Amino acid sequence: MDRNNVLEVKDLHVSFHTYNGEVQAVRGVSFEEKKGETVAVVGESGCGKSVTSQSIMRLIPQPPGVFKHGEILFEGNDLTKLPEKQMEGIRGKDIAMIFQDPMTSLNPTMTIGKQIMEGLVKHRKLGRAEAKEKALEMLRLVGIPSPGSRIDQYPHQFSGGMRQRAMIAIALACAPKLLIADEPTTALDVTIQAQILDLMNDLKEKMDTSIILITHDLGVVAETADRVVVMYAGKVVETGTVEEIFNRPRHPYTWGLMGSMPRMDLSRDTELTPILGAPPNLLSPPKGCPFASRCPHAMKVCKEQMPETTDASGTQRVACWLEHPMAPSVEIPHDLVGGASK
Amino acid sequence: MNSSTQKMTPEMFEPVAKDTLAQEGVASKKITFWGDVWRRFRQNKGALLGVLLLVIIAVLAIVGPDINSYSYRATNYEITNQETVGDHWFGTDGLGRDIWTRTWYGAGISLLIALLATGFDLLIGVPYGCISGYYGGKVDNWMQRIIEVLYGIPNLIVIILLLLWLKPGIIAIALALGITGWITMARVVRGQMLKLKSQEYVLAARTLGASTRRMLTKHMLPNVLGPVIITVMFSIPTAIFFEAFLAFIGLGIRPPQASLGVLINDGYQVLQLFPYQLFYPALILSLIMLSFNLVGDGLRDALDPKLRQ
Amino acid sequence: MGRYVLQRMMYMLITLWVIITLTFFLMHSMPGSPLQHEDKIPVELKEQILKQYGLDQPLPVQYVKFLGNLFQGDLGTSFKYDGRSVTELILQGFPASLQLGLQATAVGVLFGLLLGCIAALRRGSWVDNTANIFSILGYSVPNFVLATLLAYFVGVKLGWLPVGLWHGPEYSILPSISLAVLVIATMARYIRTEMLEVLGQDYMKTAKAKGLSARTAITKHALRNALIPAVTVLGPLVINLITGSLVVERIFAIPGMGWMFVDSIQIQDYTVIMGVTIFYSALIIVTMFLVDVLYGIIDPRIRIGGVKE
Numbered sequence: 001m002d003r004n005n006v007l008e009v010k011d012l013h014v015s016f017h018t019y020n021g022e023v024q025a026v027r028g029v030s031f032e033e034k035k036g037e038t039v040a041v042v043g044e045s046g047c048g049k050s051v052t053s054q055s056i057m058r059l060i061p062q063p064p065g066v067f068k069h070g071e072i073l074f075e076g077n078d079l080t081k082l083p084e085k086q087m088e089g090i091r092g093k094d095i096a097m098i099f100q101d102p103m104t105s106l107n108p109t110m111t112i113g114k115q116i117m118e119g120l121v122k123h124r125k126l127g128r129a130e131a132k133e134k135a136l137e138m139l140r141l142v143g144i145p146s147p148g149s150r151i152d153q154y155p156h157q158f159s160g161g162m163r164q165r166a167m168i169a170i171a172l173a174c175a176p177k178l179l180i181a182d183e184p185t186t187a188l189d190v191t192i193q194a195q196i197l198d199l200m201n202d203l204k205e206k207m208d209t210s211i212i213l214i215t216h217d218l219g220v221v222a223e224t225a226d227r228v229v230v231m232y233a234g235k236v237v238e239t240g241t242v243e244e245i246f247n248r249p250r251h252p253y254t255w256g257l258m259g260s261m262p263r264m265d266l267s268r269d270t271e272l273t274p275i276l277g278a279p280p281n282l283l284s285p286p287k288g289c290p291f292a293s294r295c296p297h298a299m300k301v302c303k304e305q306m307p308e309t310t311d312a313s314g315t316q317r318v319a320c321w322l323e324h325p326m327a328p329s330v331e332i333p334h335d336l337v338g339g340a341s342k
Numbered sequence: 343m344n345s346s347t348q349k350m351t352p353e354m355f356e357p358v359a360k361d362t363l364a365q366e367g368v369a370s371k372k373i374t375f376w377g378d379v380w381r382r383f384r385q386n387k388g389a390l391l392g393v394l395l396l397v398i399i400a401v402l403a404i405v406g407p408d409i410n411s412y413s414y415r416a417t418n419y420e421i422t423n424q425e426t427v428g429d430h431w432f433g434t435d436g437l438g439r440d441i442w443t444r445t446w447y448g449a450g451i452s453l454l455i456a457l458l459a460t461g462f463d464l465l466i467g468v469p470y471g472c473i474s475g476y477y478g479g480k481v482d483n484w485m486q487r488i489i490e491v492l493y494g495i496p497n498l499i500v501i502i503l504l505l506l507w508l509k510p511g512i513i514a515i516a517l518a519l520g521i522t523g524w525i526t527m528a529r530v531v532r533g534q535m536l537k538l539k540s541q542e543y544v545l546a547a548r549t550l551g552a553s554t555r556r557m558l559t560k561h562m563l564p565n566v567l568g569p570v571i572i573t574v575m576f577s578i579p580t581a582i583f584f585e586a587f588l589a590f591i592g593l594g595i596r597p598p599q600a601s602l603g604v605l606i607n608d609g610y611q612v613l614q615l616f617p618y619q620l621f622y623p624a625l626i627l628s629l630i631m632l633s634f635n636l637v638g639d640g641l642r643d644a645l646d647p648k649l650r651q
Numbered sequence: 652m653g654r655y656v657l658q659r660m661m662y663m664l665i666t667l668w669v670i671i672t673l674t675f676f677l678m679h680s681m682p683g684s685p686l687q688h689e690d691k692i693p694v695e696l697k698e699q700i701l702k703q704y705g706l707d708q709p710l711p712v713q714y715v716k717f718l719g720n721l722f723q724g725d726l727g728t729s730f731k732y733d734g735r736s737v738t739e740l741i742l743q744g745f746p747a748s749l750q751l752g753l754q755a756t757a758v759g760v761l762f763g764l765l766l767g768c769i770a771a772l773r774r775g776s777w778v779d780n781t782a783n784i785f786s787i788l789g790y791s792v793p794n795f796v797l798a799t800l801l802a803y804f805v806g807v808k809l810g811w812l813p814v815g816l817w818h819g820p821e822y823s824i825l826p827s828i829s830l831a832v833l834v835i836a837t838m839a840r841y842i843r844t845e846m847l848e849v850l851g852q853d854y855m856k857t858a859k860a861k862g863l864s865a866r867t868a869i870t871k872h873a874l875r876n877a878l879i880p881a882v883t884v885l886g887p888l889v890i891n892l893i894t895g896s897l898v899v900e901r902i903f904a905i906p907g908m909g910w911m912f913v914d915s916i917q918i919q920d921y922t923v924i925m926g927v928t929i930f931y932s933a934l935i936i937v938t939m940f941l942v943d944v945l946y947g948i949i950d951p952r953i954r955i956g957g958v959k960e
Contacts, residue, residue, distance in 0.1 A: 091859065118871070119861040495666055502916065507680070
């Protein structure tokens with residue numbers, strides 16, 4: 001494992017057993033996270049990004065979830081093989097997580113203070129008084145006004161944005177090396193979204209934490225990420241630095257994503273073009289490229305075989321048949337060409 | 343990248359027309375709501391057992407009394423309290439009456455009372471809940487105040503009082519049970535109506551100019567149906583229990599008519615000497631309650647959309 | 652919260668008043684005089700007795716007097732028990748009934764909780780299946796059938812425990828079990844459902860993501876959230892216990908209120924019926940009220956806001 005990497009996910013496969021059969025939610029996902037980096041994992045709902053993130057924390061309920069294959073290397077340890085007891089020592093201490101909906105992810109019958117203190121008591125072996133002191137400090141750090149009185153309040157007394165701040169306080173209490181934020185701003189008002197993102201960026205610098213940001217919002221990506229992993233139907237279709245993905249996306253799906261996002265840097269007449277169709281059913285994923293049925297540039301081979309991942313530059317990798325030397329050359333849709341918005 | 347097993351040929355890289363691609367998507371099995379309900383109900387072994395038991399018991403309650411030659415009221419003082427004699431399959435009671443016949447006759451009466459009581463529930467509860475929930479506002483407010491007061495009154499007390507007053511008979515017992523039972527039904531229906539009213543499709547239908555009548559019959563009632571069915575499935579065994587319970591404390595229907603409760607009460611009097619006289623009606627009563635509860639549970643689980651995957 | 656309590660208290664009083672009034676007028680419009688069975692009493696004596704009980708006065712006057720006396724804890728005198736006061740009879744029967752009820756509640760709640768929790772945590776295992784079968788049986792077999800069977804088999808056939816009267820702790824075992832089974836069944840079902848619901852909540856994921864062990868996550872986060880709503884079961888539970896005590900006390904010949912009530916129904920001792928009815932109603936209504944308030948106190952979401960969101 002590369003010493004600069006905090007996390008390496010290699011060929012991860014996760015499935016769910018349902019009444020209808022086995023849903024292959026994640027089908028061979030690989031990416032790595034460098035120290036101090038923010039990696040954004042983007043894709044439509046159901047593309048497997050949340051499953052991937054919860055697999056890293058081993059939070060997938062089993063059953064119905066099944067870990068099929070792959071490695072998740074964190075500081076040289078394969079998390080998939082760790083005994084549960086050791087995994088507990090990593091959760092909350094080295095890897096922490098923030099969930100999408102702050103309305104439901106806090107325990108309604110426990111005070112905010114106690115919920116922050118729990119991790120501290122467990123991992124830092126702090127006494128009650130010390131833990132409370134630290135919890136106060138965390139509340140102050142995440143910008144909750146009058147933390148002294150807020151610490152003894154219950155979640156329902158907090159607004160949505162405040163709750164997400166409290167969630168961040170819980171997650172960062174033990175100064176984790178890696179923070180996984182699963183759509184941390186999706187459930188919030190637009191005005192609050194920016195505040196939460198700023199807070200996360202700010203704390204990332206302060207605490208020297210690496211972040212995996214799961215989102216379907218490219219605006220959020222542009223604002224926070226260093227690198228981007230684009231997922232589609234349980235697979236990584238393209239990865240690259242945020243500049244590469246926004247300036248020179250190579251996968252037609254990424255083009256589609258870009259085309260369906262409003263951008264300030266392009267002319268106002270540019271129309272948004274939705275990606276037609278729907279992602280394939282992962283109960284019986286197609287044998288070829290999963291995007292083939294929606295791809296405007298699909299070729300015969302796309303339906304037959306899954307393309308391999310190829311290096312487009314030192315940092316950008318794409319899984320698309322258009323990269324093949326025999327493929328016709330296809331231009332990036334011209335309306336996507338513009339400056340990256342970062 | 344050329345480690346692929348298949349050899350690459352240029353024609354593989356010809357573009358494909360888009361419309362052929364559209365057909366490629368794997369269509370997921372379409373499951374209708376009721377189809378889904380049935381699918382899940384069928385998987386529930388307990389519920390199926392309940393249905394089976396109910397069918398058997400219902401059939402026997404109808405034809406059972408006529409299978410042998412005895413009438414439920416015919417006494418025969420030659421053969422009193424005999425556990426097995428001739429074709430008295432369940433034996434005879436203290437007056438020489440056939441217990442098999444009386445048990446199934448009693449089961450029929452018990453079921454009849456329960457169905458009547460549930461009928462009363464529906465008759466009062468559904469309109470009450472519909473009106474309260476559909477109109478809302480002041481009407482709802484007042485109707486709810488009434489419910490709140492009535493809901494606080496213990497059912498048992500009202501039933502006992504009413505039966506002391508009415509003198510127990512099939513109709514009287516069913517009425518007493520219905521008078522107390524409709525409140526639950528009204529609450530369920532009102533709750534559903536309120537929930538539905540706030541839903542988009544109802545608003546859509548209303549915007550399109552659907553009449554109140556049409557709204558109620560075409561859009562809302564079908565959706566209220568599930569919870570109503572579940573409530574019915576649980577109010578029937580409750581009614582059967584209460585009927586038997588009342589008989590056991592001396593408020594059952596009068597002889598020579600018999601319900602399961604009356605038979606159990608009679609059997610209880612001679613329990614030490616002739617336990618079999620209590621056993622059969624008690625078994626049938628318990629089986630009826632069990633079946634309804636099993637089916638009710640099964641339906642509730644099947645209809646609960648939270649469990650839909 | 653204060654407003655809420657006041658409002659609930661008002662409803663409680665209205666409900667009680669409705670019951671008292673209903674009871675009074677139903678009892679006084681019963682066909683026949685309370686003394687109908689004592690035909691041989693001379694007319695003058697009968698009139699004298701009626702006068703003594705105040706039954707010769709107009710109904711409204713009697714009603715006002717009745718309410719007045721009720722306020723002072725005077726429920727009138729029994730017709731049948733040599734003119735003893737109803738209040739005295741109730742106080743005499745209450746301790747045994749209370750002890751029985753508390754024992755059954757304690758046993759029932761404890762085992763119900765355990766069973767429900769284990770079933771939910773081991774969902775789909777044999778423990779879960781057994782618990783489910785047990786609770787649906789406990790739900791379905793009527794308490795008087797269960798009590799009768801226990802009395803007959805454990806008491807009479809095996810002779811392990813006394814089956815009648817009330818002379819010591821061992822006398823309360825069988826009746827307590829008879830009552831507790833339904834409590835266990837109700838509690839286990841309820842807790843299982845609540846627990847499963849809670850286990851699927853997002854905050855359980857948060858708890859695990861903090862690094863808490865499954866055990867800590869359950870005891871610190873799941874249990875409290877699953878148990879709080881269980882308080883609401885206490886109201887219906889008291890009703891169940893009262894219903895049960897009527898028959899169980901009769902079956903085990905326990906000199907409690909339940910038996911007295913059934914007895915008074917059978918001999919139509921109207922003042923006792925009225926008195927006990929009112930007492931039971933008050934007990935149930937006050938319990939429901941207390942449960943509501945208690946729920947408000949232990950659930951922080953209600954504690955402050957007044958209404959659950």
